[in-house]
Amino acid sequence: MADPAGREAVAAIWRIESARIVGALARYTGDFALAEDLAQEALAEALVTWPREGVPRSPAGWLLTVGRRRAIDAFRRRSARDERYAALARDLGEGGAASGGIPADQDRDADGVLWDPDQIDDDVLALMFISCHPVLSREARVALTLRVVGGLTSDEIAKAFLVPTSTVQARITRAKKTLGAARVPFEVPPTEDRTERLGSVLNVIYLVFTEGSSASSGGDLLRLDLAGEAQRLARVLARLVPGGPEVHGLLALLELTAARFPARTGADGQPILLEHQDRGRWDRAAIRRGRAALARAEQAGRGLGAYGLQAAIAECHAVAPSVGATNWERIVLIYEALGHIAPSPVVDLNRAVAVSMAQGPAAALPLVDALAAAGALADSHLLPGVRGELLSRLGRTAEARAELERAAGLCGNERERAVLEGKRAALD
Template sequence: MTDTSGRDTVAAVWRIESARIVGALARYTGDFALAEDLAQEALAEALVTWPREGVPRNAAGWLLTVGRRRAIDAFRRNTALEKRYAALAHDLREGGISSGSAPTNPPDGAEDVLWDPDRIDDDVLALMFIACHPVLSKEARIALTLRVVGGLTSDEIAKAFLAPTATVQARITRAKKTLKAARVPFGVPPPEERVRRLGSVLNVIYLIFTEGSTASSGDDLIRFDLAGEAQRLARVLARLMPDEPEVHGLLALLELTAARFPARTGPDGEPVLLEQQDRRRWDQAAIRRGRAALSRAARIGRGLGAYGLQAAIAECHAIAPSVDATNWDRIVLLYEALNRLAPSPVVELNRAVAVSMAQGPKAALRIVDDLVAAGALPNSHLLPSVRGELLIRLGRASEARTELRRAIELCGNARERALLRRKLANLD
């Protein structure tokens, strides 16, 4: 095996299994921060060993075995934890592995003793709730979730959010210290606490997907890897919490939104507006998955939640043969319901867009002007962009130019800025 192929294999196994490995180590050690460090040490050893000696039969079990050995070494150095070390060492002896330095290839079957499939789901679920704990800042939750649940490296997270790697590493380190200081225990929260904290988990996944689906900055409109990771996390959560309607609502929203990705950009990566998209390029399999998830959310819930309502809006687009044939009246009603349930300027702005299609630009402009008067979204390009479009449709070109120039100044994404500049140039 070449060095490159070996490292690629390590990366692939790590991306798939890292959450389970960190979760299992956290359960064994009772220390989330230590578990994440131990898993990283095991990963580093794999990067050295596997390219040279080959991939073990049970790669995930190999990583977990090495991580547990590192835990024993850590407990050895801490006499206060001698009793816990003895228990772990006993478990390893029962598994047929003697104490000492980590083996390059643990004996066949040894990994299976350590890798308890009955506990994997609980471990991953606990990891999600810890990484998205409300005691952490939004930025810390996102970074920690991508690191310990998604298996992304600090470099990958930094690249995804166009932030320095050192900044991402600092956020992760602070997050682990905060969790330790707050004495957050490892484990799935009790049912009542789980419901309260589920919103934080869903929000983190939603934020990751949002940044991936329409990048706030950089040269690419869509960051497919980031959006794909959010979809994967949503699918994992739906499997772990099958009776929570909003979990399925979020999954439906992500699937239905991602279904349009193939048609949202042109050959050179330029944005393609909804009315110009070739709907034959939409991912029909993703649409079917999204509609199935939305149906399940409606079936097990008492009415759709905020994510379910957004998914219902996305479904209206997904099943419409064209922009003109879209049920815009239903979309307006869904946005009204969403704004009552989870009011925000962005929801109201989206409602204005739907109203412009259902009732015309004049009715929509009144909604947008109310947002402007309220000082909403002062640093976002979205508000002047929508207002400029409405003014164009009303024939008020001079005012539209002012709005589009403002939108260009505020827009951080190069692809969207280019689109706005084309609109502005067409007015001259």
């Protein structure tokens, strides 16, 4: 009789172990696309076998062994004399245990599969670098990272980003073909390429978290599962790259931002603006983790990068007892520094908001007007939303109403749009 808990166990183990399994298979086969397919085949077999026969003593070892056996079959089909097949066959052995060329004095798991901690770290890190390779589009990097590193299914990724499952599957398939055509090796990149590639990995994690913390569309302001997955990936990366200041800067930013999630929405899901949030509901443990990560980034001694500076801004909010008691002057200075190393219209707009809090709306409005005159953020609701707020505070009601109405029309998220419409209605 099938055990219904078996399928739940498969899902839980896969979410935790998928990156290690795909990474190990990619190292053994030398083929990233094949490794991902083999891992998916092992997952499918587990979904059939575990509910019927029970969860094995070492679930990850079971999945890896099945994946390796499928690799043997794949190489046998390609060529009976394939050198890689012969090597894999020797590793697998008659008993189904693989050594992978690692010294035999290391511990094996319950199924005889050897897990070397240092090699696992290298495998997962290589997997991150490949999934976020510059030859892939931004959308493909996100989909592939969530699939092979995060362990999410195509359906879960599609649901998170509100796109059809077929679109996600097409992106993943195209990404694997692109990596194969570019002959991207399964390895941690050499030192000279590592900084640029690491930036791509950080950017993907940041993009995933941003969508989770402020959903661009749909009926929910927050997508906690997506934001949580980004936090998990950032923690994994911080463990794999302990000496990377920007890695810890990003982790700090995610922890400090997520700490405010419990107070950002009410019981009905409606957004609660910062000035109205119950700061007693903020996650103090997350704040402590974020501040510790920020301290590690600062200890590198080379100055904070873009993520670290954003984390420093988030820390100002986290330690302030209220909006009025927030150190807005410091936030303005940090935004100015951020604008120098990572210039963008969003940074300039956020600096204008900080200026309005530190010096008043009259000082901030020219900054926002300059962005509007330059055509910045023309398709975003952010700029007219901020401009409408500033005009309202200055008593220019008719102009404020028009800006807030325009912002609501551009906003794709239903909850955020309702807030903008409420502000406009209040002016009536």
